[in-house]
Amino acid sequence: MIWRDLRTAGVLGINARNSSYTLKWNNRSLYPRVDDKLLTKELCVAAGIPIPRLLAVARIHFELRELRGILETLDSFVLKPAHGAMGNGIVVIQARETGPGERGDRWVRSGGRTLGVEDLLYHAAGIISGLYAIAGQPDVAMVEERLELHHALRKVSFEGVPDCRVIVFRGIPVMSMIRLPTHRSGGRANLHQGAIGAGVDLASGRTTHAVLKSGSVRRHPDTDEKVVGFLIPQFDEVLETAVRATDTTELGYVGADIVLDERYGPVVLELNARPGLAIQAANRAGLQPRLDAVMEAWRPGLDVTERVALGRAITLAHPPRGLQS
Amino acid sequence: MTRPAAVTGGVLLGLGLAVFLWKAVGLGMPVLPTDPLGLWQVEVEINARGSGGRGSVRAALPSSDLSQTIFAERSVSDGLVFSIRSERGQRTGIWSGALKRTHQLLYAFRVQLSQSTVPLPRGAGRTVPPKLRAEYGGATAEFPTTATEIVERLNWLGLSPPEQAAARLAAVYSFVTDEVATEPNAGDDVLLTLAQREGSALGKARLLVTMLRAAGFPARLVSGLQLREGLAPQPKVWVEAWLDGAWVPMSPTDAFFATRRPDFLLLRQGGDALIEATGVEAELHRFHALRERLRPEELATLMIPTNPLLAELSLYRLPVPTQGALRVLLVLPLGVLVTALYRNVIGIQTFGTFLPVLLALALRGTTLMRGLAMIAFVLALGVVGRLALERLRLLLVPRLSILLCVVVLTVTGLALTGRGLVERDLYAGVLFPMVILTGLIERFSISLAEEGLREALMKSLNSILIAVTVYPLFTSELLQHVMFTYPELVISVMGALVWIGGYTGYRISDLRRFRTFAGASGGAR
Numbered sequence: 001m002i003w004r005d006l007r008t009a010g011v012l013g014i015n016a017r018n019s020s021y022t023l024k025w026n027n028r029s030l031y032p033r034v035d036d037k038l039l040t041k042e043l044c045v046a047a048g049i050p051i052p053r054l055l056a057v058a059r060i061h062f063e064l065r066e067l068r069g070i071l072e073t074l075d076s077f078v079l080k081p082a083h084g085a086m087g088n089g090i091v092v093i094q095a096r097e098t099g100p101g102e103r104g105d106r107w108v109r110s111g112g113r114t115l116g117v118e119d120l121l122y123h124a125a126g127i128i129s130g131l132y133a134i135a136g137q138p139d140v141a142m143v144e145e146r147l148e149l150h151h152a153l154r155k156v157s158f159e160g161v162p163d164c165r166v167i168v169f170r171g172i173p174v175m176s177m178i179r180l181p182t183h184r185s186g187g188r189a190n191l192h193q194g195a196i197g198a199g200v201d202l203a204s205g206r207t208t209h210a211v212l213k214s215g216s217v218r219r220h221p222d223t224d225e226k227v228v229g230f231l232i233p234q235f236d237e238v239l240e241t242a243v244r245a246t247d248t249t250e251l252g253y254v255g256a257d258i259v260l261d262e263r264y265g266p267v268v269l270e271l272n273a274r275p276g277l278a279i280q281a282a283n284r285a286g287l288q289p290r291l292d293a294v295m296e297a298w299r300p301g302l303d304v305t306e307r308v309a310l311g312r313a314i315t316l317a318h319p320p321r322g323l324q325s
Numbered sequence: 326m327t328r329p330a331a332v333t334g335g336v337l338l339g340l341g342l343a344v345f346l347w348k349a350v351g352l353g354m355p356v357l358p359t360d361p362l363g364l365w366q367v368e369v370e371i372n373a374r375g376s377g378g379r380g381s382v383r384a385a386l387p388s389s390d391l392s393q394t395i396f397a398e399r400s401v402s403d404g405l406v407f408s409i410r411s412e413r414g415q416r417t418g419i420w421s422g423a424l425k426r427t428h429q430l431l432y433a434f435r436v437q438l439s440q441s442t443v444p445l446p447r448g449a450g451r452t453v454p455p456k457l458r459a460e461y462g463g464a465t466a467e468f469p470t471t472a473t474e475i476v477e478r479l480n481w482l483g484l485s486p487p488e489q490a491a492a493r494l495a496a497v498y499s500f501v502t503d504e505v506a507t508e509p510n511a512g513d514d515v516l517l518t519l520a521q522r523e524g525s526a527l528g529k530a531r532l533l534v535t536m537l538r539a540a541g542f543p544a545r546l547v548s549g550l551q552l553r554e555g556l557a558p559q560p561k562v563w564v565e566a567w568l569d570g571a572w573v574p575m576s577p578t579d580a581f582f583a584t585r586r587p588d589f590l591l592l593r594q595g596g597d598a599l600i601e602a603t604g605v606e607a608e609l610h611r612f613h614a615l616r617e618r619l620r621p622e623e624l625a626t627l628m629i630p631t632n633p634l635l636a637e638l639s640l641y642r643l644p645v646p647t648q649g650a651l652r653v654l655l656v657l658p659l660g661v662l663v664t665a666l667y668r669n670v671i672g673i674q675t676f677g678t679f680l681p682v683l684l685a686l687a688l689r690g691t692t693l694m695r696g697l698a699m700i701a702f703v704l705a706l707g708v709v710g711r712l713a714l715e716r717l718r719l720l721l722v723p724r725l726s727i728l729l730c731v732v733v734l735t736v737t738g739l740a741l742t743g744r745g746l747v748e749r750d751l752y753a754g755v756l757f758p759m760v761i762l763t764g765l766i767e768r769f770s771i772s773l774a775e776e777g778l779r780e781a782l783m784k785s786l787n788s789i790l791i792a793v794t795v796y797p798l799f800t801s802e803l804l805q806h807v808m809f810t811y812p813e814l815v816i817s818v819m820g821a822l823v824w825i826g827g828y829t830g831y832r833i834s835d836l837r838r839f840r841t842f843a844g845a846s847g848g849a850r
């Protein structure tokens with residue numbers, strides 16, 4: 001029953017993704033380019049692709065002293081592990097706590113909790129110990145510039161910055177969704193933590209359908225704003241940035257996370273060599289037919305614009321199913 | 326699934342099954358255990374060290390009698406000369422020669438134990454032959470039959486007249502069994518045992534022999550092993566009294582009279598050590614026993630198959646401890662197969678790939694409920710420990726190490742209270758589960774920090790669920806027997822794993838996750 005429904009809709013399962021896409025198209029030796037966020041940053045900077053500025057790095061516990069000095073000078077920033085997975089271990093600092101004095105000793109984290117410098121250094125020490133690393137290996141704590149919420153997305157996000165996930169297969173974008181943080185997700189843009197995933201039509205840049213946990217939603221639970229049918233600003237550039245960032249990795253099957261920043265426009269947040277499959281539920285569309293279409297239409301030597309156009313054409317040929325809502 | 330994967334899987338699966346069928350059907354080897362009662366494989370392993378001088382090691386060897394049948398004996402002499410000497414019905418195996426190094430000696434046999442009762446006469450029974458009386462009836466330093474205490478005690482007992490020999494015998498036996506306490510640390514001197522009404526197993530046995538001789542029955546100590554399933558054999562000493570032409574077995578500590586307990590193996594007449602060495606610098610011996618699952622004639626087809634290659638490969642010829650370990654090891658692939666099904670076909674998230682299987686293996690060392698209680702305790706410790714240590718702001722590794730220390734202290738506490746975990750040997754009962762639980766506590770703590778309590782508990786529950794479903798495989802006598810007899814089935818398991826690895830269809834978890842797509846194929850609807 002449901003088995004056949006999924007087949008017909010072309011939904012990609014975990015086993016099929018692993019064996020036919022990540023195992024086949026993503027060379028294991030290239031994984032560090034996406035798993036190590038410092039390396040990703042380096043590659044993007046070299047290729048002139050916008051990515052948040054690196055402010056500080058602590059590789060060993062001793063360097064935390066130095067980190068303390070740098071943090072003292074900052075008002076807003078993001079502290080995160082270089083090898084984190086699924087958004088774990090990321091602390092977003094919005095601003096200094098504004099107290100009776102001029103500049104407070106504590107910072108306000110997205111979500112409202114306040115933190116002191118000791119809290120931050122303890123967290124950084126946890127990161128260095130490998131608490132949040134994919135394989136538990138010793139990690140690097142990095143501090144980078146905090147991105148600013150684009151004004152057009154202000155009403156559909158809560159306590160955090162949304163990002164656009166674009167699946168890029170062999171350099172061609174095939175599916176996209178925007179992930180909208182909610183109160184439940186604690187301002188994070190991860191679907192399994194309770195963020196909204198809204199499928200974005202590659203051709204029009206409009207959201208077509210949205211899910212929260214496993215059910216469909218039409219309005220943001222915190223802002224009550226409609227999350228279906230709104231237009232993502234600068235969506236052409238979002239797709240191009242995703243494709244160009246993916247090109248630097250030489251990986252065949254990548255999920256690129258692009259944030260729309262108020263000041264810089266589309267910025268690469270991170271890249272993922274094992275992108276999740278929930279994007280299919282958000283779009284109400286299966287990946288399989290689009291991936292098959294890429295296999296057929298792929299030609300060497302296409303430039304970025306041509307590939308984005310090809311991706312859009314493929315999406316139009318394989319639209320979401322049963323979108324009566 | 327790709328064609329090569331499908332074919333490889335099929336070939337492996339078929340290969341294992343083909344060898345299995347050839348052996349089972351073609352050669353008529355038994356598939357299922359017939360579980361005969363009281364059939365054991367016993368091994369004496371002796372390490373003797375010397376530096377060039379001549380020496381010898383003597384081991385008491387069993388003989389067949391009413392209660393035991395010995396067969397399939399073999400020995401390893403490792404550079405020494407092995408001979409068997411028979412003296413008044415007692416067989417002794419002697420390894421002798423120049424000991425230049427550590428020699429690893431071995432004597433192994435199979436034994437069929439059976440229960441047989443020595444009939445007791447109604448009257449006085451046959452008169453005791455003078456030769457027997459001289460040998461087993463007299464007073465010695467070990468058996469002071471003429472001591473006043475012994476004589477007085479017998480008078481006090483008010484024994485039946487010699488015409489009622491059986492009642493007389495039983496009365497002496499009852500006194501030593503019921504009126505003298507068994508205390509492992511007490512002495513083994515006869516008069517001291519009698520005076521204190523408390524003695525070791527040897528002390529009570531000597532007292533019984535002494536009193537029996539004083540009462541007119543030729544009597545002697547005998548020694549051997551108590552064979553126990555899953556545990557090392559236990560050396561035992563008991564008593565035989567001559568009555569009406571037969572030796573009547575009895576034990577004042579293990580409570581049998583006229584019928585030897587069906588798990589006792591008789592090795593030696595007299596209370597001397599089972600293994601003795603002279604001219605040897607150091608001697609170390611161990612007994613191993615494994616209960617057989619097949620009848621002797623079925624065993625023969627496995628131990629001496631007609632096919633020379635199979636004979637060479639037969640696992641039944643390995644040393645007993647190795648066989649015991651392999652019986653567990655060969656079931657492991659089945660557990661892994663189940664785990665692979667759970668993860669890749671059903672799509673259940675667990676801690677690590679093999680942690681659930683290792684958990685099941687750890688549970689094997691104890692009972693299921695006790696093991697689960699221990700796991701629950703460790704997880705609770707993980708939560709509490711995290712809450713308690715959070716404030717101290719410790720780094721990850723020391724924090725986990727502290728939790729481990731608490732686990733160690735707890736196990737120590739359990740050992741002190743004498744309950745549960747330490748009944749079996751330390752390795753199987755405590756150390757191995759400790760290693761596994763350490764892995765669990767680490768994964769759990771990290772998951773707790775990263776993904777929160779809900780997710781961490783979910784993964785723990787899944788891991789435990791798999792462990793509990795795999796556990797019966799590891800404790801199943803049937804599966805252990807089949808896999809041990811037909812180890813080629815592991816190749817079939819590998820084939821099945823190739824198939825699972827090549828399975829690109831949906832996992833059950835995918836179906837759940839994308840259930841919103843249900844009805845999508847209806848099209849027109």
